[in-house]
Amino acid sequence: MRQLSEGAEAKVFETEIFGVKSVVKSRQPKAYRIKEIDEELRRTRTKKEAKAMLRAKEAGVEVPGLLALGKFSIYMERLSGxxxxxxxxxxxxxxxxxxxxxxxxxxxxxxxxxxxxxxxxxxxxxxxxxxxxxxxxxxxxxxxxxxxxxxxxxxxxxxxxxxxxxxxxxxxxxxxxxxxxxxxxxxxxxxxxx
Ligand SMILES: Nc1ncnc2c1ncn2[C@@H]1O[C@H](COP(=O)(O)OP(=O)(O)O)[C@@H](O)[C@H]1O
Ligand SMILES: [Mg+2]
Known part of the structure; x- marks a missing residue:
């Protein structure tokens, strides 16, 4: 997978799902956190991010289409532009x-x-x-x-x-x-x- 970006919390990669160009935003582990806390934080933040995205879409705002949700990652439509x-x-x-x-x-x-x-x-x-x-x-x-x-x-x-x-x-x-x-x-x- 080609990496598109690396932020403070997540990396974004280019990928394909059933032949559709997609991106996956994946929250990375932080070694300085206790493992259980780290996983809990990444899991809840991933869910929260996906929820907010869906809620914005429901409100009529253009956002990338959500394709799949992993424990720590969001798969979404890859936008050009x-x-x-x-x-x-x-x-x-x-x-x-x-x-x-x-x-x-x-x-x-x-x-x-x-x-x-x-x-x-x-x-x-x-x-x-x-x-x-x-x-x-x-x-x-x-x-x-x-x-x-x-x-x-x-x-x-x-x-x-x-x-x-x-x-x-x-x-x-x-x-x-x-x-x-x-x-x-x-x-x-x-x-x-x-
Ligand atoms: N759906 C998408 N389609 C195309 N590029 C994207 C998409 N989502 C993110 N990117 C690219 O990845 C970068 C980082 O994504 P972003 O969600 O802003 O993460 P961060 O929280 O690290 O800022 C964006 O600036 C953009 O270049
Ligand atoms: Mg950003």
Missing amino acids: KLLKDTKSKVSYAKIGVMLAKMHAANVVHGDFTPANIIIDGEKAYVIDFGLAEIGESVENKALDMLLMKRSVSQKQYKELASTYAKTYSDSKPVFARLADIERRGRYQIRSLA
Whole structure:
């Protein structure tokens, strides 16, 4: 299997299932953890990631099709196209605002909503990497999804995105209020948001 990427928790490989091009995202063991705890963490996190992905799909968000679920690995449709962070093609940020709105309306908080976790294929945009996703109503976490994307795109792009988010998600007001609040307080000056 050809390895596509290695993240902090998982490796992603290219593979085939019944002749269909697929990828498998596999959570790797951590030698510094006690084996039983390590396995339990990887198992629950794998399940949580797959659940969040399915819930986003149910909410009408484009995600890779789930093909199979292993104890520590998720087999999914291999998307062609490029990461939003690597593409020069004109991307509709309006569409990305709609995707985030649909996720939040279904109480899926992505947890790492950046241009590194969106794949653009022609006119289509897909959300990937639900590894840090949470199911929940937390306004703070929803605001953090928005903040992370805001810090990663231009002002114009953010405006487009925020405008469709507001139109699509009927409960967006508290999220924007919390976002403004977080920015005022200057909290979350952590490296991933810098
Ligand atoms: N369904 C997919 N189709 C094509 N490439 C993918 C797919 N899922 C992941 N990748 C590739 O693997 C990389 C890492 O996957 P990701 O889920 O973001 O893991 P990590 O948690 O390590 O960031 C992505 O940046 C992308 O290049
Ligand atoms: Mg990622």
